[in-house]
Amino acid sequence: MSSVRSSSTAGSLAVERFADRLGIAATSLCAIHCIALTIVLALSPVVWLQRQVFGVPVGWLLAIEIGLAAIGIAAAVVAFGAGWRVHRQPGPGVLFAAGVALLGFGVFGSLHYVRFWGTATVLAAGVLLVTGHLWNLRLARRACASS
Numbered sequence: 001m002s003s004v005r006s007s008s009t010a011g012s013l014a015v016e017r018f019a020d021r022l023g024i025a026a027t028s029l030c031a032i033h034c035i036a037l038t039i040v041l042a043l044s045p046v047v048w049l050q051r052q053v054f055g056v057p058v059g060w061l062l063a064i065e066i067g068l069a070a071i072g073i074a075a076a077v078v079a080f081g082a083g084w085r086v087h088r089q090p091g092p093g094v095l096f097a098a099g100v101a102l103l104g105f106g107v108f109g110s111l112h113y114v115r116f117w118g119t120a121t122v123l124a125a126g127v128l129l130v131t132g133h134l135w136n137l138r139l140a141r142r143a144c145a146s147s
Contacts, residue, residue, distance in 0.1 A: 027130050030126060099128030
């Protein structure tokens with residue numbers, strides 16, 4: 001029975017590590033995208049108002065934002081679930097919940113179209129999510145080292 005539990009824990013740890021790393025990458029890309037897009041839009045209000053650049057629609061930017069947010073949210077859920085099975089600490093889950101709530105509000109809510117506040121909300125969500133992923137990885141390593 002002990003060997004079954006250790007292999008289950010090892011499998012959870014592998015999933016959790018992958019999900020944490022995916023979440024860190026997606027959240028970091030999302031933050032870079034938000035900062036870059038805010039700078040571009042601040043420098044060119046015409047792009048913001050018309051949503052077009054030289055006659056080429058830029059609606060694909062919204063698809064990128066939604067895709068990165070969805071990957072970030074899914075990775076947070078998977079990473080916390082797998083991490084919880086390994087370390088049983090609620091701290092990363094609190095950061096994930098706050099980060100997912102802010103990310104959802106900032107990307108899927110009406111705040112998304114408010115220049116400064118939308119970006120600030122999504123960046124705060126990114127900081128919470130990346131911090132939660134790093135904390136989750138550290139707790140999982142510590143739990144595996146002590147077993």
